[in-house]
Amino acid sequence: MSAVLDGRxxxxxxxxxxxxxxxxGLAAVALAGLxxxxxxxxxxxxLSAAPDSITHVVLWELRVPRVLxxxxxxxxxxxxxxxxxxxxxxxxxxPELLGVSTGAALAVSVCVVWALPVxxxxxxxxxxxxxxxxxxxxxxxxxxxxxxxxxxxxxxAVSTAIQALLLAVMATADRLQYDMxxxxxxxxxxxxxxxxxxxxxxxxxxxxxxxxxxxxxxxLLRLGDDAAASLGSRVHLARLGVLxxxxxxxxxxxxxxxxxxxxxxxxxxxxxxxxxxxGVRLWLPWSAALGALVTLTADLxxxxxxxxxxxxxxxxxxxxxxxAGAVLLRRxxxx
Amino acid sequence: MAGxxxxxxxxxxxxxxxxxxxxxxxLDGVVDGQAEKIVWELGVPRLLTALLTGxxxxxxxxxxxxxxxxxxxxPEFSGVNPGAVLGILGGLALGLFPADSAAGALLAALAGGALGGxxxxxxxxxxxxxxxxxxxxxxSALLAGLTTMLLAYQPSRFGNALRWLxxxxxxxxxxxxxxxxxxxxxxxxxxxxxxxxxxxxAPGDDHAASLGLRPALGRAVALTVxxxxxxxxxxxxxxxxxxxxxxxxxxxxxxxxVPxxxVTGAVALAGAxxxxxxxxxxxxxxxxxxxxxxxxxxLAGAAVLIRLGRSQ
Numbered sequence: 227m228s229a230v231l232d233g234r235x236x237x238x239x240x241x242x243x244x245x246x247x248x249x250x251g252l253a254a255v256a257l258a259g260l261x262x263x264x265x266x267x268x269x270x271x272x273l274s275a276a277p278d279s280i281t282h283v284v285l286w287e288l289r290v291p292r293v294l295x296x297x298x299x300x301x302x303x304x305x306x307x308x309x310x311x312x313x314x315x316x317x318x319x320x321p322e323l324l325g326v327s328t329g330a331a332l333a334v335s336v337c338v339v340w341a342l343p344v345x346x347x348x349x350x351x352x353x354x355x356x357x358x359x360x361x362x363x364x365x366x367x368x369x370x371x372x373x374x375x376x377x378x379x380x381x382x383a384v385s386t387a388i389q390a391l392l393l394a395v396m397a398t399a400d401r402l403q404y405d406m407x408x409x410x411x412x413x414x415x416x417x418x419x420x421x422x423x424x425x426x427x428x429x430x431x432x433x434x435x436x437x438x439x440x441x442x443x444x445x446l447l448r449l450g451d452d453a454a455a456s457l458g459s460r461v462h463l464a465r466l467g468v469l470x471x472x473x474x475x476x477x478x479x480x481x482x483x484x485x486x487x488x489x490x491x492x493x494x495x496x497x498x499x500x501x502x503x504x505g506v507r508l509w510l511p512w513s514a515a516l517g518a519l520v521t522l523t524a525d526l527x528x529x530x531x532x533x534x535x536x537x538x539x540x541x542x543x544x545x546x547x548x549x550a551g552a553v554l555l556r557r558x559x560x561x
Numbered sequence: 562m563a564g565x566x567x568x569x570x571x572x573x574x575x576x577x578x579x580x581x582x583x584x585x586x587x588l589d590g591v592v593d594g595q596a597e598k599i600v601w602e603l604g605v606p607r608l609l610t611a612l613l614t615g616x617x618x619x620x621x622x623x624x625x626x627x628x629x630x631x632x633x634x635x636p637e638f639s640g641v642n643p644g645a646v647l648g649i650l651g652g653l654a655l656g657l658f659p660a661d662s663a664a665g666a667l668l669a670a671l672a673g674g675a676l677g678g679x680x681x682x683x684x685x686x687x688x689x690x691x692x693x694x695x696x697x698x699x700x701s702a703l704l705a706g707l708t709t710m711l712l713a714y715q716p717s718r719f720g721n722a723l724r725w726l727x728x729x730x731x732x733x734x735x736x737x738x739x740x741x742x743x744x745x746x747x748x749x750x751x752x753x754x755x756x757x758x759x760x761x762x763a764p765g766d767d768h769a770a771s772l773g774l775r776p777a778l779g780r781a782v783a784l785t786v787x788x789x790x791x792x793x794x795x796x797x798x799x800x801x802x803x804x805x806x807x808x809x810x811x812x813x814x815x816x817x818x819v820p821x822x823x824v825t826g827a828v829a830l831a832g833a834x835x836x837x838x839x840x841x842x843x844x845x846x847x848x849x850x851x852x853x854x855x856x857x858x859x860l861a862g863a864a865v866l867i868r869l870g871r872s873q
Contacts (some may be wrong), residue, residue, distance in 0.1 A: 322702070367867040379633060382698060383866035384635075386802055390859030393727045412709045487706065498756065538713045544706030551699045552684045 248515050255522040259293045259346045260285065262531060265452050291423040292415050296525050297518045298430045299415075299479040300489060301338055304509060304517020305437055306475035307490025308497070312506055313468040314446045320491040320547075324461065325384035327487075330359020332392045332412055332479035333467065339399045340405065349425075354477030361473050386449075413486040413540025415525050422482045429478035436471045443468055444506040486521060488547020493517035495550055562824070569831050573608045574600065576838040586646040602715045606738055608799050610730040611854065612827040613738070615804055617745045617794040619826020620819055621751050621787045622805030622814060624695040625757040629782040633866075635806035636791040640677035640700035642805075645706045645795035648673020653721075654711055660721075663740035663796070670792040677704050678696050678788050725799035727856025730834050733797055741797050748790040755783060760818075800854050803862020804830050810865075 261267050275282040303321070310319045321327040332546055333356025334349055336342065364384045392411070398405060409416060443464040446454040452463050479486065497512035504512075522544040531537055583596035584604075590639065592601045601818040607675050618636060625634040636642040652658055658665025681700040712722055723733070758779050762770050766776040808826035815821050834854040841852045 243814070323698070380867050382638075383863040387859050387863035390727065391724060391858045394856045397723055397727070397853070408712065412713065470718065488702070535713075538709055541706045541710040541713065544702060547705065548699050548703040552696065 248512070248519065248537050251507060252519050252522070253445065255295050256297065256520060257369040258526055259296065259522055260289050262526065264533070279325060282395050286561045287419055291420050292418055292525070293522065295418050295423050295426060295482065296415055296426060297523045299483050299486065299519025300493075300518035301514035302430055302433065302475040302479050302514075302517070303486055303489045303521070304493030304497075304513040305481075306472040307517070308494040308509055308513040309437070309440060309468050309472040309475075310490065311494050313447050313465050313472075315447070315450075317495070319381075320488065321472075322379040322487055322490070323385060323484070325360035325364040325388055326357045326473060326476050327360075327390040327480055328381050328385045328392065329363070329483035330354070330357035330477050332356050332360070332388050332395070334481060335395055335407060335411070338410075339395055339403060340376075351481075352408050353366040354429075354479035357384070357477035357480060358470075360384065361469065363388075365469070367556060369555070409538065410484040412538035414528070414536075415483055416536055418482060423457075426478060426482045429474070429481075433471065433478065433516070436474065440508065441507055446540065465472050466527075483539075485540060487544040488551075489517050489520050489524075489543050492520055492543070492550050496520075504544045562563040565828065569828060569835075570608055572603050572850075573611070573831055573835045573838070576835045577604050577607075578838075578842060579604060587645035589802050589847040590663065598688060601780040602734065605833070606734050607730055608733075608831060609738055609742070610733040611831040613742055613745050614794045615800060615808070615828070615830025616749060616797045616823040617790040617826070618801060618805035618830070619808035619824075620749050620781040621790040621794070622807075622826075623809040623819060623822035624752055624755075624759065624783050624787040624790075625805075627763045628780050628787075630763060630765070632810065634697070635804070637800065637802050637805065638701060639675045639697040640681035640704060641710070641788050641791045642677070642795060642800050642802075643701045643752070644677020644680070645674040645792045646800045647704050647711070648676070648792075649710060649725055649799070650722055651711055662738075663737040665798040666737075666781065667741060667744060667793060668748040668823055671789065674788045674795065677701070678784065680704070691733070724853070725795075727853040728799040728801035728858070729853035730798045730830070731853070734743050737797060745790065745793045748786060748793060748821055749819070752786050752790070755786065759783060759842055799855065801830065802859045803866065804833075804858055807865045830854065832857065833861065 238512065257269060260272060261269055263284075265284065266405060267275065267285060271281075274447055275285055309322065310324065311317055312523075330353040333352045337349065337352050364381045367380045367384060390447045396404075396407060396411075407497055446457060447461070447464060447468070451459070453460050454464070476490075492507065493513040493516040496516045501512060502509065521539075524546065526536045526540050527542050528539040531542075571584075575581065577600075579600055580596055583594070583600045586597045587600060587605075591596055600725040621641075622635045625636065625639060628630055629639075648671070649666055651673065652665060652669035653660060658669065677700060679813075680696045680703065684696040684700055708726075749777070760775070761772050761774050762776065762779050762783065768780060769776045791805070798857050804826050809822050811825045812818075815825070817824075834857070837852040837854045837857045840857070
């Protein structure tokens with residue numbers, strides 16, 4: 227995955243330095259994710275661990291899937307954030323404020339708490355369904371809300387309502403389920419092994435060609451509704467398609483990992499900042515790479531900051547994302 | 562108005578499903594028999610908690626909307642309410658005060674509310690107060706992240722924390738009320754006394770300055786009152802969403818000021834809790850918490866907010 231991202235980032239280069247830096251950063255963070263922790267594995271010993279040793283098991287059964295899903299999930303969330311922001315032309319349109327990730331979380335929690343007869347392999351599908359419902363609720367409610375601020379507030383309202391339902395569902399849960407559900411709801415990569423990873427990766431693979439298909443539509447939508455329509459584009463259909471792909475990405479991540487908060491805001495913002503004059507075509511791989519970088523870094527922090535207690539990944543990304551949002555708003559206000 | 566409150570109180574007490582005889586028996590002023598004692602010790606405090614919390618949130622929202630000149634300003638979007646919840650949960654987790662202490666909860670909620678308001682203020686310092694809501698949303702998300710971090714240390718406490726996170730008026734007894742009611746009543750009285758100040762601030766800073774009021778000072782006073790009221794409400798019932806947003810709108814429609822906002826808020830929350838109790842009977846037994854009032858207000862409030870956002 228890392229190599230793929232590097233390749234895409236390298237083709238996107240205008241100045242050759244920054245893509246290399248992003249690739250190096252990703253590689254370094256992924257390596258740190260494999261090596262650090264208890265037991266510590268020195269980089270040169272990664273491939274030579276004895277097959278039956280604890281090190282080998284920890285490395286290949288716990289850390290490798292975790293790093294893989296962190297990479298794929300972070301990239302997916304970063305891409306989804308960019309798709310949402312570009313198609314709604316609003317830099318603050320993030321999954322958290324549009325009811326999409328809360329919807330996915332609600333669907334999965336309902337399946338778990340009420341023990342619905344859904345096979346575990348379909349949890350990504352349940353997450354997807356919830357994400358679509360949450361996003362649809364927001365879009366349907368916002369249909370006539372013209373201003374960007376109006377859409378955001380409606381999204382916040384829908385999110386809050388879904389959150390309340392979610393907490394109400396949680397109140398019916400067993401005491402034993404709390405621990406697991408809590409971990410899930412704050413977004414966490416802990417306990418993800420090959421089983422879950424193998425389930426989630428096909429969804430990401432399916433999403434990649436769809437994202438590529440979105441690129442021309444995004445270029446048109448950027449021009450504004452009227453200009454895009456005058457160029458012969460069916461604006462609403464195009465926007466709906468892009469939003470559907472974003473929903474697919476978010477649902478696929480939320481299924482196994484829970485809502486990883488605010489990466490969808492942070493990655494596109496950073497991408498625009500690093501490449502202010504590039505177009506959507508270049509921002510896409512950049513937000514994917516930066517989303518993966520942010521997620522992996524936050525996961526490292528979550529694992530190591532207060533070891534042996536593991537802090538939730540979502541809390542770290544929320545802190546980083548909110549600060550970035552505040553900075554963004556200040557700059558917009560200043561300029 | 563007295564009739565409205567009487568009907569509401571009767572509906573609220575009846576919705577708890579306790580025998581009618583026990584409720585009417587209280588009217589003679591003497592608590593005798595076990596059934597009457599239960600109503601007196603649990604039902605009546607719950608009703609009063611709902612009324613007080615609703616009034617406090619309604620007034621806090623009214624003050625915020627007037628001073629920030631934004632119809633969407635509300636305690637839950639300004640970082641104050643999430644901050645207060647963070648304060649309470651932090652205090653509980655660190656063992657700073659026992660779980661049933663009213664004064665401790667209030668102090669912690671105050672400290673947290675001031676912190677949350679301060680963060681929002683830092684984000685938006687020097688900006689147009691009308692744009693504060695977006696910053697408030699960001700600040701609220703930040704505080705929610707911090708709350709999550711805190712809970713992650715002891716996920717087993719999460720079940721107890723749910724009460725504060727959703728907002729519930731259940732389980733408060735006379736001791737809690739004895740303390741918080743004075744605080745909230747005082748806050749509402751101060752806000753009422755400040756009605757003139759609010760009226761001067763609402764049209765704009767220039768307008769206020771030309772009438773001889775220093776806008777920054779006036780705003781600081783009004784915001785302090787709002788934070789104090791929100792913290793009082795949070796120390797009783799946790800994060801009740803949307804009452805502070807919607808009640809002021811209704812109050813303004815009715816053409817009233819601070820007292821109207823207080824009455825609307827109180828009626829709204831007590832009504833929501835009545836519905837929550839009824840829903841609790843429908844879901845009989847599956848819910849350990851009962852249905853928290855916060856769920857009802859969040860669902861109803863979201864509908865109202867969507868209407869508001871559409872008209873934006």
